[in-house]
Amino acid sequence: MSLIKQKLTPKQKALAINLDSNIYGxxxxxxxxxxxxxxxxxxxGASKTIAKAMSAYDKEFSDAIYGKETQNRYVTQNRLRKMLRYEVALIEERLSREDHPGRRFFSYANTVTTINFEKTFKGHGWAGVRFQRDEHEGYSEVVIHVKFKENNTTLQQETLGNLGVNLIYGAFFYNDNPRRLIESLYDDIALDDLEIDMIDFTGPAFEYVDNRLMSLQLVKNGMTDAVIFNPDGKNMLPADMLYRKNIFxxxxxxxxxxxxxIDMFESGLKxxxxxTGCTPENTEVLFEITISNLKGDGDIDERDFLDRVDxxxxxxYTVIISNFSEYYRLIDYFSTFTGHKIGIAMGVNNLLMVFDENYYKNLSGGILEAFGKFFRNDMTVYLYPYKDPExxxxxxxxxxxxxxxxKELYKYFKHNKRIKDIKFYNPNYSEIYSREILKKIVHAETGWENQVPEGVAEMIKDxxxxxYKEEVSLREFT
Incomplete structure (x- = not known):
């Protein structure tokens, strides 16, 4: 008979850390x-764990300790990392390693703002831990961004307290299993209470961790609806990227x-x-992949995921991974960050899906409610033509x-130029189908190389x- 491992409460986790005489911070x-x-x-048993606990609540006092912030912003990732590194440096400066052999130092920090009095803004914040797996090893960090969902300041603070304990415990006890660490962040916390929309692992403990895969876990586990990472693979905070931007x-x-x-993207963006008269400086361009697309007929293939984003x-290109099967949910998400122009490039088949009522049976207002969210903020569809292969x-x-x-609803949106044809496209690409290319790649056939952007075929083969298996393709020559 197998035993189900019971999750520890925040109090039990805190006690476990306190009882480890080598964890100190x-x-x-x-x-x-x-x-x-x-x-x-x-x-x-906190005396064995806590070197110092402080609350620099006043901005001027906080500035005196950690330095001033540009634009007078304090609830930022930059502020959090300053705090983590300053506090660890202080421990190293004030405590002798010779007098404290075996000690693994850490610093935990958070900077948050909770719900406002009018309850129009529920609050958000940053939390992180900087720690050592071994006294002779460099420091590693786990940093997260959270968005509060509860409507009460006290409840939000209690949730944040639980999250902090989970984060510290996970750093020391689950650093060899980052996926388990991410899941444990919600121990004793409901998904409806808190959203984690960015996570970042750095340092020797996470040398082989791909933060894009960790971002994927957030969406896969329902901890957030979307994550974004730039071409360098760095996790980006959606609010920072999309705030008051035009989005395509x-x-x-x-x-x-x-x-x-690429033709759909480039011609649609033009x-x-x-x-709109927008410029590259005030516009964010995103390539979106949905979780449902990644899953296909089964669970997510992480190698396949990395192949696509690589x-x-x-x-x-910047990539967004979302939990938005329906297009209107994607537009609704963008609209939480910006009131500026939004453009979506799509093929004819995708637009037909948008006008399929079966996708909106879960909405009380049906397709009209969906369209109210989809065609908002002057959102425009840029339609790429499709050549029927039959x-x-x-x-x-x-x-x-x-x-x-x-039909009349469709005519209305078309007449008001909310649906626009992409007229200047390359007709030579009209018979390129990704499924056919994928079949050829898997079976090591030729003829697909000139149907993908320059350099992509070489990358896929290398x-x-x-x-793709090179040894299979070599059989043709033996």
């Missing part, structure tokens, strides 16, 4: 978060990315910029067929992406 909590260290004091996005499987994908990164007919906004009861 400081707590620095500014802003509204003052609850984490309380667990360690109450658990007992293209959704796809990108398995692999083809010349059609029209979007002409329509190719997009090589081409210099009939050879080229489909665009003028000849695609929607259900009879939606790294054995998407199931």
């Amino acid at each position: 400081t707590f620095a909590e500014i802003g509204a978060g003052q609850e984490t260290v309380r667990h360690f004091f109450r658990a007992g 996005a293209v959704r796809g499987s990108f398995r692999p990315v083809t010349k059609v994908n 029209v979007f910029r002409e329509d 190719v997009l990164a090589q081409l210099g 009939t050879g007919e080229l489909l665009d906004s003028n000849n695609l067929k929607v259900n009879d009861n939606l 790294k054995g992406m998407f199931g």
